[in-house]
Amino acid sequence: MRYHVGSLEREKLLELYTGMLKPRMIEEKMLILLRQGKISKWFSGMGQEAISVGVTQALKESEYILPMHRNLGVFTSRNIPLNRLFAQWQGKQSGFTQGRDRSFHFGTQEYKIIGMISHLGPQLGVADGIALADMLRRKKRVTAVFTGEGATSEGDFHEALNVASVWNLPVLFCIENNGYGLSTPTNEQYKCEHLADRAKGYGMESRIIDGNNILEVYTKVDELCKAIRRRPRPVLLEFKTFRMRGHEEASGTKYVPDKLMKEWGKKDPISNYEEFLLEEGVLTHDHIEELKAGFTEEINANLQLAFDESEIDCIESKELNEVYHNFDYQNIEPKSDSKENIRFVDAISQGLEQSMYRHNELIIMGQDVADYGGVFKITEGFVPKFGKSRVRNTPICESSIVSTAMGLSINGMKAVVEMQFADFVSSGFNPIVNYLAKVHYRWNEKADVVIRMPCGGGVGAGPFHSQTNEAWFTKTPGLKVVYPAFPDDAKGLLNTAINDPNPVLFFEHKGLYRSVKGDVPTDYYTLPFGKAKLLKEGESLSVVTYGAGVHWALEVLEKYPEIDADVLDLRTLQPLDKEAIFDSVKKTGKLIILQEDTLFGGIASDISAMVMENCFEYLDAPVKRVGSLETPVPFARSLETNYLPKNRFESELVELYRY
Secondary structure, rough: OOOOOOOOHHHHHHHHHHHHHHHHHHHHHHHHHHHOOOOOOOOOOOOOOHHHHHHHHHHOOOOEOOOOOOOOHHHHHHHOOHHHHHHHOOOOOOOOOOOOOOOOOOOOOOOOOOOOOOOOOOOHHHHHHHHHHHHHOOOOOOEEEEOOEEEHOOOOHHHHHHHHHHOOOOOOEEEEEOEOOOOOOHOOOOOOOOHHHHHHHHOEEEEEEEOOOOHHHHHHHHHHHHHHHHOOOEEEEEEOOOOOOOHHHHHHHOOOOOOHHHHHHOOOOOHHHHHHHHOOOOOOHHHHHHHHHHHHHHHHHHHHHHHHHOOOOOOOHHHOOOOOOOOOOOOOOOOOEEEEEEEEHHHHHHHHHHHHHHOOEEEEOOOOOOOOOOOOOOOOOHHHHHEEEEEEEEOOOOHHHHHHHHHHHHOOEEEEOOOHHHHHHHHHHHHHHHHHHHHHHHHHHHHHEEEEEEOOOOOOOOOOOOOOOOOHOOOOOOEEEEHHHHHHHHHHHHHHHHHHHOOOEEEEEHHOOOOOEEEEOOOOOOOOOOOEEEEEOOEEEEEEEOOHHHHHHHHHHOOOOOOOOEEEEOOOOOOOOOHHHHHHHHHHHHHEEEEEEEOOOOOHHHHHHHHHHHHHHOOOOOEEEEEOOOOOOOHHHHHHHHOOOOOOOOOOOHHHHHH
């Protein structure tokens, strides 16, 4: 192996050596502990230390780095206390996830490290968001993100590279091409000769680097970082290396030919560099033994601290209370009594605009949201007021944009993402339910993201533009789900959603956009989550609904003045105002729940179960649920009318009243 020292000083040469030696010695100890059953799993980075250490040392401490399982050298190079790392791997309290996640699935703002999730791809988009925040603030910083050669087949990889290229984001995309994705060799994963060649399709620069040569890694990455800080742009790096142990220790390496293993064993980044330093007189054998003794002492002492720590006590209230980031809701009343009669769509636009003025680092992202104003014209006229840096058209890549929003949040900004239609959220489902929803519970990080969801049927838009898919998200702990029915609620709740540091799915029924008007305060104001609105009071039965269902219920009830009903508009589905529901049922003794979503697995089913469990003795009739047919949303008017539950609600309402 050829080493080119260049202008590197003796001190730096030694720092790179000790930087690799420390994680190697930790790994050797962890393999012993794994065999002893003292840790549950281990993903080895032996043979790849030069990449983690070289890249991390080329970055400034203020620059974010997003590692993966085989990047222990990132964590040690950032000088994370070893007792906390060891506690993390043992599921102890002082670990970074308090036992809620394992191994390297964590982040830490203190050390500017953002760990991956098992779905791999989303962290590439998160790096885009972190870099975007730095670029908007004009901070000359680089963000480095790691992935393996296997994950380059994921759509998120391509989406993230495209976004970074289009927006000239200062991201180093680091591919550790280590030969195998678990047991699948590279020739079964991709056809191109070099993964670096994929950069050409995105108009990006790329480099191929010997990932086992610490001096090549450090000097080339250091040079690139300095260039990117001067002129922000993304660069794709392919590090050629090899995975000397199994995907995880339990996997083994029987599928690897012995000849290949021996070839790469000769390229070990530590032993070869050590030999070079000995030849150059930078190291001595005595110095090596001294370094190893020091690391052994440090490792053992910190291991003992982790071992001495007691097992985590499960406190149920603590677990439940830490699913969401704390939100100190501030009730803001309008400064004046001024109101105007506006449409639902105008109220959304007004709330969004006023929030943009209130939060200088709020970024709006979505397809066609800039000059065009979005397909529903909600952001029309925003670009002259806020500029294209804050109102950003995106490529058609929902997954990467949701991940980018997460990255903005990590770097201290707020994001509103417009799904062109709620149906399209399926293309961004993974980062919502696996990253945004879980990030606070796992390592105490907020996800300050609102995803606007134009939804609903009744407008002849067919199966792919008409779903009301709130039940996909009410099931997922960590998400908040808001679904207003009136313009004034829409504005106030949207303002609250943007203030809330938790991820919010904000459903906006397309059919209400231009058909429903109401008096809305012209000033900025907020409304609380988890508070239903009693629109109509009665004694004979309770109607619980939300969204377009509110208007259907009120219209039907006008035809039956003899039905004296409570009508409860939920407004938010997560959190849910259970108390208001129970109070109404206890008063009337009868309940009918109306939702536009198909019936099975919807919010109506959960509400029905809650009422049966908590209000059974007050019921004078079975709880009724009404929803749409168990089919996709049809296009033709007659079919869609039959699909939607409005007419069935009328017959079920009358039947319940007469029960």
